[in-house]
Amino acid sequence: MSLLITFDLDNTLWDVAPVIMRAEYAMESWFEDRFPGFSQQYPFSVREELKLEVLSNNPDIAPNLTAIRLAVYKLALKRFGLPSEEAVSVAGAALAHFCEWRQRVDLYPHVVDVLEELSQDYSLAVITNGNADVFHPYVGLGQYFDFAVRADQLGIAKPSVDVFSVAARNAGVDLSELVHIGDHPVDDVFGASNAGAKSVWFNRHGAQRWGDDWGARSHAEIHSLLELPTVIRSLIS
Structure with a gap:
């Protein structure tokens, strides 16, 4: 797959x-x-x-x-x-x-390790509403990503279905073959799920409780990025 x-x-x-x-x-x-x-x-x-x-x-x-x-x-x-x-x-x-x-960001713990592991088996890309450039040397993560879909360049922002469709089309996959990871319950979780993709809610440290008015829950929830490789495998098994 x-x-x-x-x-x-x-x-x-x-x-x-x-x-x-x-x-x-x-x-x-x-x-x-x-x-x-x-x-x-x-x-x-x-x-x-x-x-x-x-x-x-x-x-x-x-x-x-x-x-x-x-x-x-x-x-x-x-x-x-x-x-x-x-x-x-x-x-x-x-x-x-x-x-x-x-672009002068301070990465969360384990970001590089997790991206390194995932990039061995899967295609990775970015979907962001912000204007950070993941390929900028200050960020230092460009080697792990095939491309980035940025709202400031596309003119459309998450949770629009079109944003996720562009990413899937760029990678030559169906939306059902896309798994999106993000912290925002609407932009990331609802947006991806509504587009027909899978969503993983990054609820760092489990600090938030899911709001009843946020809509359908994500396909998975993680509190640390270290959990992601195992969760990805479970979603596609």
């Missing part, structure tokens, strides 16, 4: 909160070095308000976190007083700096 195993990234292979926090601090310094007073006038809380404004005016970019961030930078820089053309140029440079910091 052909089998494609797909992984969510944020909060599945690493904790995303400290990654974004470090990146935001780095951006404050980046902007302040170039435009003193910018970070004070447009701190994170204000940029979140601008994000809502951007999405209100451009709802079609909602799945694309990269495009949203770029639009927020452009808007903030223009309102700070930069001419439009300069704001566009600076926003692009700022986004590039953010994306570099966005």
Whole structure:
């Protein structure tokens, strides 16, 4: 049997909160070095308000976190007083700096060992709503994955069936031959199951209880990535 195993990234292979926090601090310094007073006038809380404004005016970019961030930078820089053309140029440079910091992840324990083991027998890929680049040297996992399906590049986000269909088509397998691992009950578990794939809920340390309003349960639940190879074998036996 052909089998494609797909992984969510944020909060599945690493904790995303400290990654974004470090990146935001780095951006404050980046902007302040170039435009003193910018970070004070447009701190994170204000940029979140601008994000809502951007999405209100451009709802079609909602799945694309990269495009949203770029639009927020452009808007903030223009309102700070930069001419439009300069704001566009600076926003692009700022986004590039953010994306570099966005890749500085700290992997959960056993990630490399588990991916190494699984990649010996199965095809592995990524399905993510985030903008982490699993093939970036800072992440250091590219050798284990055949491809990545990213919402910011596809323009569609989980839990859409189309996202999982693209992954299956890329690998040349049927959706019934896809097993998706992720932490999010809706985006990952419901999304995969609704598409006709199998889902594994990564409930790290068993910290969460399944919510009655989340829909159908996953085909399997793991509390440590070390459990994954055994669970995969049980799902295809």
